[in-house]
Amino acid sequence: MNDKTVKETRITMSHVMLPQDTNPAGNVHGGAVMKFIDNAAASVAIRHTRGNAVTASVDRLDFHNPVFLGNLLTLKASLNLVGRTSMEVGVRVEAENPYSGDITHTASAYLTLVALDDNGKPRDVPGLILETEDEKRRNRAAIARRALRMEERKKEKICRNDPDKCEL
Numbered sequence: 001m002n003d004k005t006v007k008e009t010r011i012t013m014s015h016v017m018l019p020q021d022t023n024p025a026g027n028v029h030g031g032a033v034m035k036f037i038d039n040a041a042a043s044v045a046i047r048h049t050r051g052n053a054v055t056a057s058v059d060r061l062d063f064h065n066p067v068f069l070g071n072l073l074t075l076k077a078s079l080n081l082v083g084r085t086s087m088e089v090g091v092r093v094e095a096e097n098p099y100s101g102d103i104t105h106t107a108s109a110y111l112t113l114v115a116l117d118d119n120g121k122p123r124d125v126p127g128l129i130l131e132t133e134d135e136k137r138r139n140r141a142a143i144a145r146r147a148l149r150m151e152e153r154k155k156e157k158i159c160r161n162d163p164d165k166c167e168l
């Protein structure tokens with residue numbers, strides 16, 4: 001299993017927003033954008049592992065600007081962090097007005113995906129080679145997010161096991 005660079009697995013996907021993606025006012029549903037984000041993140045993870053990978057969590061999803069009927073939605077996704085069996089993928093979403101050429105930053109998301117073997121069990125993934133200062137910065141931020149996720153999981157476990165000690 002050879003380690004891979006971020007650029008080897010990054011992807012860019014584009015979709016024209018059609019009527020089935022929108023509400024009656026012509027705004028694209030957040031859920032439609034979320035589905036595209038999940039597909040982009042999974043594509044990166046599958047490209048990195050060359051095997052099945054599933055979404056384990058969405059650490060953060062922020063909507064910044066609306067998307068409208070007819071916009072070209074572009075998703076840029078890349079790995080930020082690789083663990084033993086899991087990966088954090090960052091996704092940036094932009095909407096382009098095809099007539100004016102104006103591009104707006106629509107959403108950003110961080111997703112954790114887990115690689116699975118043929119029996120549906122977590123499996124080891126290739127390491128990640130960080131080449132640029134931007135990749136190293138994103139990796140440091142992902143490590144900090146991972147530490148926060150682990151701390152939250154500890155608190156959630158305490159709450160499940162003993163509600164009187166719950167500090168959420």
